[in-house]
Amino acid sequence: MSVALTKGGNVSLNRQAPGVRSVRVCLGWTAGPGYDLDASALLCGASGKVLTDQHFVFFNNLQSPDGAVRHLGADGGGGDRERIEVRLADVSADVQKVVFAVAIYDAAQRRQTFRQVRGAYVRLTDADGGAEVARYDVTPETGSETAMVFGELYRNGADWKFRAIGQGYASGLAGIATDFGVDVLQPAPAAPSAPVSAPAPAPLPPMPAAAPAAVVPAVPKAHPATGSSPVTCFFDPTHGVGSAVVLWQPQWGVPRQVETCAACAQRVQTTVPPFYTPPQAGYPQQQVQPHVPAQQQDQGGRRFGTGAMLGAGAAGLVGGMLLNEALSDDEPQVVVNNYYEDDDDSFF
Numbered sequence: 001m002s003v004a005l006t007k008g009g010n011v012s013l014n015r016q017a018p019g020v021r022s023v024r025v026c027l028g029w030t031a032g033p034g035y036d037l038d039a040s041a042l043l044c045g046a047s048g049k050v051l052t053d054q055h056f057v058f059f060n061n062l063q064s065p066d067g068a069v070r071h072l073g074a075d076g077g078g079g080d081r082e083r084i085e086v087r088l089a090d091v092s093a094d095v096q097k098v099v100f101a102v103a104i105y106d107a108a109q110r111r112q113t114f115r116q117v118r119g120a121y122v123r124l125t126d127a128d129g130g131a132e133v134a135r136y137d138v139t140p141e142t143g144s145e146t147a148m149v150f151g152e153l154y155r156n157g158a159d160w161k162f163r164a165i166g167q168g169y170a171s172g173l174a175g176i177a178t179d180f181g182v183d184v185l186q187p188a189p190a191a192p193s194a195p196v197s198a199p200a201p202a203p204l205p206p207m208p209a210a211a212p213a214a215v216v217p218a219v220p221k222a223h224p225a226t227g228s229s230p231v232t233c234f235f236d237p238t239h240g241v242g243s244a245v246v247l248w249q250p251q252w253g254v255p256r257q258v259e260t261c262a263a264c265a266q267r268v269q270t271t272v273p274p275f276y277t278p279p280q281a282g283y284p285q286q287q288v289q290p291h292v293p294a295q296q297q298d299q300g301g302r303r304f305g306t307g308a309m310l311g312a313g314a315a316g317l318v319g320g321m322l323l324n325e326a327l328s329d330d331e332p333q334v335v336v337n338n339y340y341e342d343d344d345d346s347f348f
Helices: 172-179 262-270 294-299 306-326
Strands: 003-005 010-012 022-031 037-044 069-073 082-087 097-104 117-126 132-137 147-156 159-169 244-248 256-260
Touching: 003 010, 003 159, 022 037, 022 097, 022 147, 037 069, 037 082, 037 172, 082 097, 097 117, 097 172, 117 147, 132 159, 147 172, 159 172, 244 262, 256 262
Parallel strands: 003 132
Antiparallel strands: 010 159, 022 082, 022 117, 037 097, 069 082, 097 147, 117 132, 147 159, 244 256
C-alpha cells in the first residue's frame, strides 16, 4: 500500500517495502507548450555536498561512477515524465543521500517558472515488482521557482528512508548545483586577456587652408610717353605728365583709353563713375571732381540729379528763343495804338 507524503514527511523502506533491493524514483508534471523540464540526481556525502562532479547524474551524465544510480529518461510508458533507478545495495558507502530535483531548461531566457507547471509529483516504486511505495504531490510555494528539489533517499543506519522535500529555487538548476557543490554547471572563469595597449590617438584633421587675402587692384603699369613733347594728364594738365593709360568712362559717350597721371589713374580705378566735372573752357580734358566726404555733402555740398540738369537745359532753350526774338531785324508783328479815322479827319 502506497504512502501519501506531505512536505517534510518520510517513509522507511524496511517497514513499507521489506527486502526491496532496487527502487525507481518516478517524476511527473504537466506543462504548457515550449516547456522542457529535466530530472537529475545528486549523490552526496556526509557534508551534504556531491562527492565529485561525476556524482551529479543528469541528461549529460546518465550514470554515477559506481553504476548504482542510472537516469532512465522517459522509457517504460505510463504517466511518468522521467525515471531514475537506484540499486540500493550497490550505492557507495560514502554516499549518505541521493537528492532528486527537476529544473526548467533555459527558464530565464524563456521567462518560464513553475507557476505554469501543474500536477508535479514524485513517487517511489519497487523496481522489481513495480509496486508504489510512496507518493508526494509537489506544490510550488511562490510560483517563481525555476527548479525544485522533489525528494531524497537517505541512509538511516542500515535502513533507507525517502523524504518529501518540495524546496524551490529561483536560480534554476545552477542554484541547486551551487548548494550541493557541483562545479560542472558553473561558468568557466574568463581567461586573462592580454593587456591591450591604448589605441593610438586619431590624427587630428588638417587645419583648413586660410582664405586668400583680398586682392587690391594694382595701379596700372605706367607707359613712357612717346614723341617730342610729353602728354600731360588728361584730367588736369597741372598734374604733370600723363604716364598711365586707363579706361575712362565719361558721363556721356563711349568709354575710351586716356593717359593720366598716377594719382588720377588710381582714382579712376577705385571710384565708381560718373565722377567728372563739366568740360573746362580752353581744354579738351575734364577734371576729376574732388572727393567730398559724406558728412560734408550732407552739410554744405550740393548735388544735382538728371532731372535738375534737364530742367536747366530746358530753361536755357526757352531763354535763347526769347533773346533771339529780341535781336531780330524783322519788324515786330505788333499793332500799337490802333484807332479809326473818318473822312472829315475828325478824331474821336
